[in-house]
Every structure is written in C-alpha cells, then in structure tokens.
Amino acid sequence: MTFAGINHLAVLAAAVVSWIFGAVWYGALGKQWMAALGKTKEELMPGGQPNPVIFVVSFIAQLIMAEMLAGLIGHLGPGQFTVKNAVISALFIWFGFVLTVLVTNHGFQHAKRELTVIDGAHWLGVMVLQALVLGLIGV
Amino acid sequence: MDLTALEAKLKAIGLDLPAQLANYVSHINSAAILAALIAGWIVGWIYYGLVGSVWKDSVGTGKVGEFTPRRQIFGGIAQVIMTVMLGSFMQRLGYLGPYGGIHTAWLLWLGFVMTTILVNYANLGKRLGLALIDSVHWLLVLTVMGLIIGSFNQLGIGVSGAPAAISQPVATTTGG
Numbered sequence: 605m606t607f608a609g610i611n612h613l614a615v616l617a618a619a620v621v622s623w624i625f626g627a628v629w630y631g632a633l634g635k636q637w638m639a640a641l642g643k644t645k646e647e648l649m650p651g652g653q654p655n656p657v658i659f660v661v662s663f664i665a666q667l668i669m670a671e672m673l674a675g676l677i678g679h680l681g682p683g684q685f686t687v688k689n690a691v692i693s694a695l696f697i698w699f700g701f702v703l704t705v706l707v708t709n710h711g712f713q714h715a716k717r718e719l720t721v722i723d724g725a726h727w728l729g730v731m732v733l734q735a736l737v738l739g740l741i742g743v
Numbered sequence: 744m745d746l747t748a749l750e751a752k753l754k755a756i757g758l759d760l761p762a763q764l765a766n767y768v769s770h771i772n773s774a775a776i777l778a779a780l781i782a783g784w785i786v787g788w789i790y791y792g793l794v795g796s797v798w799k800d801s802v803g804t805g806k807v808g809e810f811t812p813r814r815q816i817f818g819g820i821a822q823v824i825m826t827v828m829l830g831s832f833m834q835r836l837g838y839l840g841p842y843g844g845i846h847t848a849w850l851l852w853l854g855f856v857m858t859t860i861l862v863n864y865a866n867l868g869k870r871l872g873l874a875l876i877d878s879v880h881w882l883l884v885l886t887v888m889g890l891i892i893g894s895f896n897q898l899g900i901g902v903s904g905a906p907a908a909i910s911q912p913v914a915t916t917t918g919g
Contacts, residue, residue, distance in 0.1 A: 657865070658866055672854025679837075697851070700825055
C-alpha cells in the first residue's frame with residue numbers, strides 16, 4: 605500500500621484551528637465544566653489566571669494528534685486524502701480510542717457524566733475540525 | 744418515506760451505508776475480541792494492583808476505583824469497541840500480523856490516547872503522575888490487543904479460510 609504523504613503546513617493549520625476551537629468551547633462552557641468537576645474557580649486557578657503550561661501542552665498534543673491523523677488518512681493511499689475520508693477516519697478514531705478512554709477513566713474516577721459529555725464533545729469537535737482542515741488543504 | 748426509498752436516495756449521493764458499514768466491520772474476529780477483552784481486564788487488574796495506591800493518592804477522593812459491576816461493564820464495552828476499531832485500522836493499513844498490531848496500537852496510542860489524557864488531566868490541574876499512570880495503562884492494553892489480533896490473524900484463529908499472508912509493517916516515506 606502506498607502512502608499519500610503528509611503536508612506539515614496542513615498539520616500546523618489543523619492544530620491551530622482545533623486549539624482555537626478548544627479555547628472557544630471551554631470559554632463558553634467554563635461554568636458547566638467547573639460544575640461537572642465539582643471545583644471552584646479559586647481551586648482550579650489559584651493565582652486568578654490559568655496556568656499557561658496548560659495551553660502549551662494542549663497545543664503540542666493537538667499538533668501530535670493532527671500529525672497522526674494526517675498519517676492515518678495518508679495510509680489510505682494517493683487520491684484517497686479527501687474531506688469525506690478524513691472526517692470518517694476522525695469519527696472512527698474518536699469513537700474507538702478517545703471516547704472509550706474517557707468513559708472508562710471518568711467512570712473509575714467517579715467523575716460526573718456531564719464531564720464526559722463536555723470533554724467528549726470537545727475532542728469530537730477537535731478531531732472533526734482537524735479532519736476538515738487536513739482534507740481541504742490536502743497533501 | 745420508506746427505507747427502500749431512503750436507501751436509494753443515499754446511494755444516489757454516494758452513501759451505501761449497509762455496504763460501507765459491512766466493509767468496516769467485515770473483518771471482526773470474535774475470538775480475538777474475546778481474548779483481547781480478557782487480556783485487557785487481566786492487564787488492568789495487575790497494573791492497577793501494582794500502582795493502585797499511587798493512583799488513589801493522585802485522584803485524591805474517597806471511594807474511587809472500587810469494584811462496581813456497572814463500571815466494569817462500561818469498561819468492558821469500551822474495550823470491545825477499542826478492539827474492533829484497532830482491528831479495523833490494522834486491516835485498512837495492511838498491518839495484519841502481531842508486529843503490525845503492536846505498531847498500529849502504539850501509533851494510535853501516541854496520537855489519540857496519550858494526547859487526550861495529557862490535555863484533560865493538565866486542564867484539571869491533576870498531577871503528571873496520574874496522567875502517566877493512566878496513559879501507560881492504555882499503552883499496555885492496546886499493545887496486548889494489537890498482539891492478540893495480529894497473532895490470531897497469523898495463526899488463523901477465528902478467521903474463516905486460510906490465514907492471510909502476513910507482511911511486517913513496511914517503512915513508509917513521508918512526502919511533501
């Protein structure tokens with residue numbers, strides 16, 4: 605099976621788009637997320653500001669994710685790196701490896717169901733957006 | 744609108760859902776799924792038995808981790824889904840044997856499991872130790888799953904017909 609290749613600029617663009625989405629998502633759902641965690645703003649942000657390391661970790665992780673996603677779609681072969689294939693791959697990966705892990709880990713940590721919903725939907729948005737960017741820009 | 748008409752409409756826009764779904768899951772090896780599920784449970788049981796006290800300290804609340812049937816059932820369903828998906832990706836990527844299984848498992852872990860755990864736990868302000876403990880658990884479970892699916896493929900256990908000709912993962916070159 606031949607490999608279609610990876611467009612690293614597309615990977616970077618995908619990571620930037622999904623990272624911005626994450627900022628918007630948790631900005632909009634901040635109160636609900638904290639309620640799902642059962643923590644207060646003071647507990648999560650002792651200095652009043654979020655720890656900037658979190659944003660760096662988040663960006664690097666999404667860069668890795670976009671690179672892996674591009675690699676997986678690329679393995680479908682030349683001519684197969686389409687928006688449709690990208691989104692389908694992202695949906696399968698989210699369902700099979702992200703949602704499953706979240707449900708299991710949250711279950712054993714006694715986390716509230718709302719947390720799984722908020723975090724699960726966040727990663728769904730991240731992966732679909734990355735797939736769209738990767739598919740639209742192509743290799 | 745009846746189902747036949749709906750199916751015809753979907754086909755017209757290129758969506759043949761029954762066939763596409765069948766294509767994605769046509770390879771399901773029930774014997775491998777069952778073996779991977781049992782192996783995953785054993786791995787989790789041994790692993791959290793070893794690191795359980797560190798894990799409990801990191802999580803920090805009272806009754807975490809206690810055995811309830813509901814948690815085990817949800818965890819079991821999650822593992823079945825994961826095994827099916829891993830097998831599906833191995834099939835699509837052409838990495839069918841045990842080494843291919845481990846290779847695919849590690850790539851999926853690196854890209855999508857390790858990353859999401861790290862980010863989620865960083866957001867929660869949880870200690871890095873907990874993220875590492877849970878990440879490594881999934882690495883071990885996925886590795887065992889890939890090994891089992893690949894070995895069953897190679898040995899022809901649970902597959903109909905002769906075992907597929909297994910090739911090791913080929914070195915890929917990245918373009919662009």
